[in-house]
Amino acid sequence: MAQPFDEAPVPETGRALPPEILALRRTIDNIDAALVHLLAERFRATERVGELKATDGLPPADPQRDRQQIERLKTIASGAGLDPQFAEAFRNFIVSEVIRHHERIAAEHEAGKRAGNAPPLDTYS
Numbered sequence: 270m271a272q273p274f275d276e277a278p279v280p281e282t283g284r285a286l287p288p289e290i291l292a293l294r295r296t297i298d299n300i301d302a303a304l305v306h307l308l309a310e311r312f313r314a315t316e317r318v319g320e321l322k323a324t325d326g327l328p329p330a331d332p333q334r335d336r337q338q339i340e341r342l343k344t345i346a347s348g349a350g351l352d353p354q355f356a357e358a359f360r361n362f363i364v365s366e367v368i369r370h371h372e373r374i375a376a377e378h379e380a381g382k383r384a385g386n387a388p389p390l391d392t393y394s
């Protein structure tokens with residue numbers, strides 16, 4: 270029978286990986302899947318914020334909220350043993366994409382391509 274992918278010998282060495290690495294990779298894969306699900310939910314929420322802002326004529330970015338989030342996340346990161354600079358960079362990477370979405374939503378709203386009174390997200394259905 271064919272070996273499962275993660276138990277196959279490493280081509281470079283011809284040796285199987287230590288079992289602990291294989292076990293850790295299962296955890297890493299589960300965490301990566303969770304991160305993707307969490308990000309998808311976060312973007313669903315920010316998409317709706319973008320629609321509400323466009324309807325209200327509010328700007329896509331909110332620098333005061335940005336500052337509060339960065340301070341909060343850096344504190345949480347420090348307490349969790351994660352590099353706070355990394356936490357800030359990761360947050361900025363995500364939020365820059367959110368702002369891009371908000372700008373697109375605002376432009377579509379402006380051009381009349383988007384209904385301003387779409388129903389709110391029902392995150393429990």
Ligand SMILES: C=C(O[C@@H]1C=C(C(=O)O)C=C[C@H]1O)C(=O)O
Pocket residue numbers: 315318319329330331332334335338363364367368
């Ligand atoms: C989502 C918002 O818009 C922008 C994006 C943010 C985010 O992704 O967390 C935070 C602040 C804003 O710059 C918001 O104002 O809440």
